[in-house]
Amino acid sequence: MDRFLFLTVDGLAKGAVYAAFALAVVLIWRAARIVNFAQGAMAVATVYAAYSVTQATGSYWLGFAAALASGLVLGAGIERVVMRFVPHTSPLNSVIVALGLVLLLQAVLGALYGNEFRPVETPFSRTGITVGGVALLSRYDLFVLGAVLLLVVLLALLFTRTSTGLRMRSAAFAPEVSRLLGVNVAGLLTFGWALAAAVGALAGMLVVPTELGLHPNTMDMVFVSSFTAAVVGGLDSPIGAVVGGLAVGLVLSYAAGYLGSDVTPIATLALLLAVLLIRPGGLFAGVRTRAV
Amino acid sequence: MTLLQVAGLVVGYGAAPVLHEVDLTVPPATIVTVLGANGAGKTTLLRTLSGLLRPIGGTIRFDGGSLAGVPVERVVRLGLAHVPEGRGVVAELTVEENLRLGGVWQADRRDARLAQDEVYELFPALAARRRHAGHQLSGGERQMLALGRALVARPRLLLLDEPSLGLAPRITAQIMALLRRLCDETGLAVLLVEQNVRSALSVADQGVVLSLGRVVAAADAAQLRDDAGLRHAYLGF
Amino acid sequence: ATVACSSDDQGGGGKAAVPGVTDTEIVVGTHMPLTGPASAGYSKIAPASKAYFDFVNANGGVNGRKITYKVMDDGYNPANTQQVVRQLVLQDKVFAILNGLGTPTHSGVLDFLKTNRVPDLFVASGSRSWDQPDKYPGTFGFNPDYTVEGKILANYVKSNFAGQKTCFLGQSDDFGTDSLAGVEKVLGKDGVTAKETYVVTNTNVAPQIGAFKTAGCQVVILATVPGFTALALGTAARLSYKPQFVVSNVGGDLPTLAKLLGEAKGLTEGLLGANYLPLMFDANDPWIQLFQKVNKDFGGGAEFDGNVIYGMSVAYLFVQVLQAAGKDLSRESLLAAVEKGGYQGPGLAPLRYAKGDHSGYGGERMVKVSGGVQQFFGPTYETDEADAPVKEYAGTPATPPANGVPTA
Amino acid sequence: MTTLVRHLMWTAIAAAALLAVTYALPPFRNYQLATAAAYLCATAGLTVLVGLSGQLSLGHGAVMAVGAYAVALSQNRLADAGLTGNGVLVLSLALGVLAALVGGLIVGLAAARLRGPYLAGVTLAVAVALPAVTTVWAGVFHSDQGLSVYLDPPPAGLGYDFPLERWQSWLALAGALLVMLLLANLLRSRFGRSLRAVRDDEAAARLAGIDVARTQVLAFVVSAGCAGLGGGLLAVLTQSVSPGAYSLTLSLFLLMAVVVGGLGRLAGAVWGALLLVVLPDLTHTIVASLTLSPAAAQRLEGNLPLAVFGLTLIVVMIAAPGGVQGVVRRLLP
Amino acid sequence: MDEDPHGLTLDGVTVQFGGLTALEDVRLTVPPGKVVGVIGPNGAGKTTLFNVICGFVRPTRGELRFGGRTLRPRPHRLAALGIGRTLQGVGLFAGLSVVENVMAGATHTARSGFTSALLGLPRSDRDERRLRDEAMALLTQFGIAEHAQAEPAALPYPVRKKVALARALAARPRLLLLDEPAGGLGAEDIAELAELVVTLPGRDDGGHSVMLVEHHMDFVMSVCDEVAVLDFGRLIAVGPPETVRDDPAVAEAYLGPTLEGRTA
């Protein structure tokens, strides 16, 4: 029973960081209707920025701010300089460009910082608070959970309560009609990318300390898990991203704990299939579109 | 006095122009209907006016200022609303959200809300489906929504591309009557593109006939309606 | 080299041309992960070897020939390895492949290299696959194999932590399995209380470490790469669990771990491990002094750590072998030179090369971290991957030649 | 002239030309040609799936692996049983295709219910799960290290110094030509039309009497069969299989190849397969020709070719969204 | 209304979407060789009615019979059962040429299997040739043969509508469902379409009964043998066009006072 409790808590803690990154995936999907495969690499770039700032100033929080700021700049820059010019003849075009960006970003980071791990600090202790002999969540885990919670609330508010959220969604779904209605589609797209990259930066700051260390490829597997999480949740839903993230975290933890670590990728696949075969649009899918 | 003045407008998709030297004026509080066969260039005209297409030549002046180079999203702020062909409802958003979108650029939130309520009054079918997604609506319901959404913007000039498409005769008649009323009461001007010639002419003040991208006739609507010769020559009935 | 082939001759003298060898140059190639997830740390090895070769070249080369080292990035992807090794052999006509890195990557090219009779020296991995003289006569290992190491680590645990519950965490490939095999040879099947594995794609080892804690393990032997060593140490700390960790040399380089752990580098205090090459903390070690000088002059001043030492040690051995092969260099003479054995260089343990033995180092010495410094202690041990006992090795380490370049 | 005769004629012409090419090329280039041919099987299949049926697969590398492992297991088992020779090789390749077909069927059945990114998610998970399968059943697949593949030397009739690489490229080219022939036939038939119809408008396709789910599954199966053959051939070329060689990266590269080659046309798949082989080689050569200081070389080695590769992808997609084939068609009258 | 064994019969069909009743207890028969028009206000359930017949929507209650047998429609089986349909809007395959679009409509009549297609056997070739010939014949009949190789997107709207109709006819349906066939067409094109539709029941390739939804009253009046009126999902009138038009309930619900006043 202790073991179950332990695995559950640990799975939730790990799931929270997947959720954080899944939120960034959802955000860009809602803002631009693309799955941004470069999101992981972009997040890594911002964490490197934070690393440099923290190295120079000695302050974690300055680095944290730098990550968010560089996320905004990087996201906006990529939209302005690259994505804007990708022709919309097929949704695959942007997927391929994003993959190209992954290679480019990782190469640049590798050249700048070297292809080796760099340590990243955590602002709070990662030592679990022990209750009855079982190490439960650490302060850092609570920080992550809190940040994810705050983020999902803010995003939900943005999308449901503000007109910017409404404009972002309509711009993503129907760019031309939105422009006719006075929506600055190009501006919102830039904003969406900037915001998503900033959320990705935040997620990166939360995720990287739980990984092996900072490396140009650190987020590769995190992206896969988080994308899975976002898909499980239903790509359109911030709440779904969080639920999906926690579900993926739990499944990985249980599988590793009870079945062996080898099985974890298969368990993820099983989770994905189990959810999607019952709900092809994810757990929090919207209504199925009327076909005719 | 004119609200919209188009002179020598030339528009094309590739090299060959689709519209040739089109001249057109729309005074305030007037309904001008643009008629013409399929492919005459009616939609092209409206898309150019709202800035979706860039003209090759000619001028467009709205309310005294030139529209050249004004981005699409700013045109609506000048008071020109375009209901595009094929409904243009954002299928993934709810009816309510679609309507909110109509007034999203307005600073005056209260007035935008008021305008929404007016639309629900105009189209009770929409009021019953506030929370339904756009794609759940029937074809005609979408048409009503698109029109209603444009009205929320409280435009001074309304560009309508075949509003009667897919609408029941009764609704069509209602809409035409509504346009007339808005014109008379609020000074709204309408540029109405229609295939449904009869109902268009029944409310319009003036008619313009396009053929292969050229204006071949421009006259009072009553004249087009009543002059069998003109009708046969340009409208085929 | 038969007379019939003499039409292919490039140089005079009536002897057959040797691929990659001219009177002034020897071209050697390697495949390494320079990019991609596995590149961390490893990407420094080949540049270090290259720096040492440049140093040798600056000193006149080997028998008047300069060494050109072609490094190809395979991103640790076996398919890429296939491509780049073929390019090296078929297109660039290298003389030999040196220090190709990785078990899965290098396994794939063994047959190809054999068919083309390309010497395949000092593979950078502790797999036992490289020691198959009958099947792969041209392939030689370098690292002590994982089983040898497992035995040595377990031997230490057996004599110093008698009666304590010992557990094992290994990578889920032959690094882990071979190492575990070595450990179990010494401790017995029941001597290991809990065995867990990890996969490199899943960076959460809390379930495994949690299981050790629950099982009450007091000693944990790690067959892990540096990232996962750090992760294991960090995770245990998070769980307020403090076993004695004993780690493979693959994942036990202190500078690397300290960088990975950052603030938490204190966790390495007391960490036990084993190694067979000099440690950078021995500032007085003449090898370290030599390598640091080479690194400064020819390596662009790369950050000095175990990977640099490793790369240079391999290069040193290769130069030794070239010298031994003599002026009349051919692939056959090179292989014969390796098999002749008896090389002494920076390594502490014996290099086992002989006619029927293509394995590399046959032993290790225990190391311990204390006061933020990793240092050797106790005797050097040697053993084999079979059932030979772990025994002390009496040999003393060599000192480098005065000018840093070995002679025949 | 029937489709078959016409396509056979084209195949024969291509085969003759390629045969001449294999004699002209040095061994390494032959090996590259062979690799491109093996990739072509997979990219052609992927083009049918992504370009024509409109379903996205991020897991085609894994499908190739299924074919590759089946070929490896079969070759090795049969060789252990004393059965060798080219007939056996053909049998093994057929088994590889069969295994991939079954795999494609399973994924396809799930895929027929899924759209867009959801399908992408599942195929991505398949790609990631593959290495796990090889470790969980390590007894058969030998985890990360993989299996080596038994391959007979070139037939004695070709002469004793016949280069192995040329023989390998014959094998791979034969496979690729077969795939191209069959797919060309298929695309000209009503199946090709149904695929495109389903891609363009599902509701209208159903009303036209096309079983959408069945068509989508069929596309998966066909494309998996091709990928399986490609994987099998790759196993024969490299004489080894391991999960690392069929990683997610390969799956993504295959997708890049078909899009950059020109989506939806078999010719695009040819460009794609060539690009997969030539582009890394080219970027490496360009970078290798630069002389760098040791410090710069430290940093840039490996990274610079990667950057050039990434940049090429971005530029091509922005400048020529129709891919290479799109450009070719524009240039040719 | 008596039931003809060869027609289509809807028996008490009810459809609910959540709380919304889109169709309520609809009973209707489409006899063979007749053109039946369905009219009604927007959102009355006309498209839904078609969707039920096509199997896109499962009725909450009620059943369908076609050719004397109970019909449990699934969209892709429909063509084989002898029912064709055009979509509100156009719904052509953008990536197929015009002739391929029409050929796609007759997919189910192909006899050659997958293997012969894969091998490119003459069987498959023959099938293709037959489909192509039939498609070309239809295009010729509709006077749009010159556009056969064009991509639909480049064509004028009326031509696209004709292609859609040709595609539906290519399957040789016994019953043809047309959803707003005249929508978006100009007066001349509507007149042409009307001429075409009235000939459908008597066509030499077997003849079709037609069920159509349309808001263009002149068109409905001129082509339909019978008109059914839906309002709020309920059938409020069925009968010959003139009777229905003069029904005050219909005028109230559908035609509206102004228009009715003008056309009368």
Ligand SMILES: Nc1ncnc2c1ncn2[C@@H]1O[C@H](COP(=O)(O)OP(=O)(O)OP(=O)(O)O)[C@@H](O)[C@H]1O
């Ligand atoms: N995107 C486009 N690219 C190229 N040509 C176009 C495009 N859109 C329209 N055209 C052509 O421009 C001409 C005018 O089209 P337009 O849509 O303006 O006509 P319309 O009068 O609105 O017709 P309809 O009554 O069918 O809506 C037509 O010949 C059409 O083929």
Ligand SMILES: Nc1ncnc2c1ncn2[C@@H]1O[C@H](COP(=O)(O)OP(=O)(O)OP(=O)(O)O)[C@@H](O)[C@H]1O
């Ligand atoms: N999938 C659905 N989910 C929810 N409501 C739906 C759905 N499909 C249709 N409806 C509702 O059912 C009613 C009938 O729709 P239907 O499309 O059948 O109308 P229609 O008679 O074809 O109207 P129109 O003439 O405007 O096309 C409408 O109010 C519509 O909003």
Ligand SMILES: [Mg+2]
């Ligand atoms: Mg139009």
Ligand SMILES: [Mg+2]
């Ligand atoms: Mg309808």
